[in-house]
Amino acid sequence: MHTAFTRGPVADIFSSYLVAVSLSAASELGVLDALRQQGSYSIEKAGTDGLDTRLVRQLLVTLSWAEIVEVAEDKAVIGPRFDQAWDARGYFYWMVRGCGELFSVLPGVTRTRARVGDYYTRDMRAVAVGSKLIGETEVEPHFVELLGELDYKVITDLGCGSGQRLIGAVSRRPGVRGVGVDIAPAAVDLARNSVEQAGLSDRITMVSGDVRNLEPLPEFADVDLITCVFLGHDFWPKTTCVEGLRKLRTAFPNARRLLLCDVVRSEEPPGADTTIFTLGFELVHAAMGVYLPTRSEWYEAFRESGWVLNGERDFAAPPLGILFDLSPES
Template identity: 50%
Template sequence: MTTTAPSTSVPSTDSLFCSSVAVSALSAAVELGLLDELKDRGELRFDGRRDGADRMDPAMVRGLLLPLEWAGIVTLDEQAARPGPGFDAAYADRGYFYWLAGGNGSLMSRAPHVALERHRQGEFYTRDMRAVAVSSRMIGDVEVELRFDKILADRPPRAVCDLGCGSGQRLIRIAGNHPGVRGVGVDLAPAAVELSTTSVAEAGMADRISVHHGDVHALPQQAEFAGVDTVTCVFMGHDFWPYDKCVTVLRRIREVFPDVERFLLCDVVRSETAPGPETPIFRLGFELAHTLMGVTLPTRADWMTAFDAAGWECEAVQEFNRPPGGLLFELRPAAGAN
């Protein structure tokens, strides 16, 4: 028996189920490189799929892509897959799906467990931090990184530290755009540190960019921080919170970077409206995942209050369509701040 939706604004349970399957398939296709192959070649043939340890059975590949045909992302015949009418949109937004199912799949599947207070002690959840780092880069590539490039082109930095450096691609791109710049990356996740270190070495920039394991809540004084005039932080500022901890972190950044002249902080803020038919991509997943993790998501007003208390002056705020709710705060140390 088919369940029908009570109104045009509410999806049927059939659609909800099929959509969840398509999300998992899309995330897998991203990680396996299938979407990139379709983008680059315009066709993905099922026979002769890779050799050795990376070989995939043709029937498996076709089966994996079948939910994407349902979603209109690809079209299939017996031999190959080709981009469907929804391919370009799905490819542009692939980072959100990989973030949800790839990076946070284990967290979401454990929601009933982590929801109980008796389990919310210590490290009570896991995420695939490599997938989180890669998907965050994909999300940022649409708008965020273009804004960073423009800001830094208008006023080139001398040395940059990226807090929560993730995949390392931001530092690599900045160093490539500005040959005289030195870069420092800091990340808490060992998987992200390993990924960014490898990426930096493969880019041939290990002599200009160093990557360190570190926690923003306890940033140490490091020799590499001297001379850093620009600090960046993208999609991890909410990890500074709640409020008292955030103010402490923001003050500590001024202390450990004695030569900092600006702090470019980009994050997704908590929505203050109820979800509905117009709720954009990412919002529900972002807020649910962080609720499960016990992470406080600040609003725009919360950030402004914390900046003022921590001795940072906000010179400008830029808004993003992708990701929805994304803001870029352009900060500088307030004159006379202790």
């Protein structure tokens, strides 16, 4: 009997999947937050919070396999890999909660005859939350720095997701107004709630729309700064990307700057040094039929659509992330 697979690398792949699922769940349930704040977590107290203590224990036991926590009796404490898991929690939430249903139907969506209409589902609220957490490590600090150097009166965020970027940009500048645009109703609702909680409903407007095909609206007339984060690949393939970028110039006639941040396609084969997110990001978008451009392909699209590249910044997290600083061609 060939039973070598029951231990070792292949068995670890199986267990690692379950760790990813448990890490995502622990993040959503607030278990990771409690561990981060207190250094320990009472499994018994989970019951008073309305959680199934047996399941919570099993989630933590699964995380202990990866040394993220250590479990003893009715308590869990942070393990040697907790800090890295905390920093990476957005990636796991994006993958498991946001894209889990898509992964479960991969055989079906691989068959081209099944690719009709809305042939896949993702939890776009979870994608927005995961993307927010992913961006907090490097992307948002870069944005805060760059926005501090720019003069703008009205900012729009394309694919605004949870709305946090827009809220930050507006709250840091008295008198500045904002417009959020997102195609997903769940993300728009999440952003509206966030804006209301921040007390900025009088300064930030939310618009439902497809950023690839925007027409001029009264809300867009005075926008002088456009931001677009983790959404640029949705403009592709190239013909639609060029057309979509041209339409941005028409929809936002007074825009003087476009800050476009996206993750580009890897041009190296996967190996021991393959970074987190890279395989997942590329697999998910292949399943959705979305083309991922390389850096050089973006350069071509900018030139052909009338946007001038002022500069760019590379990110370590998310891996292969780039912030393009663009201005409309005069």
